[in-house]
Amino acid sequence: MGTGIGFGKVILFNEHFVVHGIPAIVSAIGANTTALVERQNGSGAEIKDNRPETPGYKAEKLAEQKESFDKMLRFMGIDTQHNHFKVILEGDLIAASGVGASAASCAAIARAFSDELGLGFSDERVNEVAYEGEKGYHGTPSGIDNTAATYGGLIWYKREANSQHMERMKLKKPVEIVMGNTGIVADTKVVVAGVKERREKEPEKYAPVFENAAQLVQNARKQLETFDLQELGTSMNKNHALLQEIGVSCNELDMLVDLARDCGAFGAKMTGTGRGGYMVALTPDSDLQERVASEIEKKGFQALRTMIGI
Numbered sequence: 001m002g003t004g005i006g007f008g009k010v011i012l013f014n015e016h017f018v019v020h021g022i023p024a025i026v027s028a029i030g031a032n033t034t035a036l037v038e039r040q041n042g043s044g045a046e047i048k049d050n051r052p053e054t055p056g057y058k059a060e061k062l063a064e065q066k067e068s069f070d071k072m073l074r075f076m077g078i079d080t081q082h083n084h085f086k087v088i089l090e091g092d093l094i095a096a097s098g099v100g101a102s103a104a105s106c107a108a109i110a111r112a113f114s115d116e117l118g119l120g121f122s123d124e125r126v127n128e129v130a131y132e133g134e135k136g137y138h139g140t141p142s143g144i145d146n147t148a149a150t151y152g153g154l155i156w157y158k159r160e161a162n163s164q165h166m167e168r169m170k171l172k173k174p175v176e177i178v179m180g181n182t183g184i185v186a187d188t189k190v191v192v193a194g195v196k197e198r199r200e201k202e203p204e205k206y207a208p209v210f211e212n213a214a215q216l217v218q219n220a221r222k223q224l225e226t227f228d229l230q231e232l233g234t235s236m237n238k239n240h241a242l243l244q245e246i247g248v249s250c251n252e253l254d255m256l257v258d259l260a261r262d263c264g265a266f267g268a269k270m271t272g273t274g275r276g277g278y279m280v281a282l283t284p285d286s287d288l289q290e291r292v293a294s295e296i297e298k299k300g301f302q303a304l305r306t307m308i309g310i
């Protein structure tokens with residue numbers, strides 16, 4: 001049996017903008033997906049998905065998961081004529097929008113096949129396979145999710161014309177965050193396409209927002225490097241406002257973001273695709289983290305207490 005892992009992630013700055021070539025910052029979180037691959041007699045391949053989930057997520061993503069799996073099998077050149085492969089997905093990362101669930105599963109599957117078949121994939125190769133898999137979930141992935149899922153850690157990421165640029169960043173020490181789950185399953189394909197369409201329709205409105213996002217992420221990088229968490233939180237608040245301007249937030253996300261700020265979070269924003277999924281609050285120290293998480297839970301939403309920079 002072959003095994004593999006993929007890291008869950010939180011985008012700290014510039015989801016969506018990253019699709020259009022603007023740098024972004026992403027961190028792995030302390031939750032993962034694991035894949036086990038069993039080779040059996042017969043032909044074909046199947047996934048048994050045992051991951052915990054936001055209700056409805058797996059059913060909604062089933063067709064995309066199948067497309068993604070087929071793409072990865074083809075890309076890896078796996079022979080499913082003379083073998084049957086059973087993939088079991090597990091781990092503590094909740095299958096939900098906003099935590100890189102699809103990318104984590106793709107990286108885990110790539111690693112598990114490499115392990116089972118002795119393919120000797122480097123991280124770079126795992127990342128390429130996971131990127132191919134991500135195309136099954138949405139047509140034009142920037143590559144940030146599979147990069148975070150493959151490498152983990154804290155990453156500065158920029159999509160370039162025909163390549164991807166990543167730099168590892170270091171945090172002085174890990175920092176507590178809370179991720180609040182709206183429970184709404186988002187469709188990345190639709191939300192990403194919506195931004196493109198609106199940007200083309202209203203270039204004069206969108207140009208300054210994109211310029212601000214490009215400047216903001218440079219400031220955020222310095223704040224992470226100098227461990228200026230107050231200013232970092234303020235930058236997260238500003239990033240949320242830019243994401244609202246490009247129309248990817250929603251009432252539930254805005255409500256959880258406001259709630260986290262009212263409870264003392266240094267900053268809060270939506271994360272990932274938006275229009276549902278997760279928000280993230282910067283809550284350095286475990287008392288603040290607990291206060292924000294329990295207020296989110298009191299409102300009936302699920303809260304994930306985790307860390308960035310691990």
Ligand code: MEV
Nearest residue numbers: 015016141142143272273
């Ligand atoms: C989704 O986690 C992040 C997006 O920026 C899409 C992408 O980068 O491919 C919305």
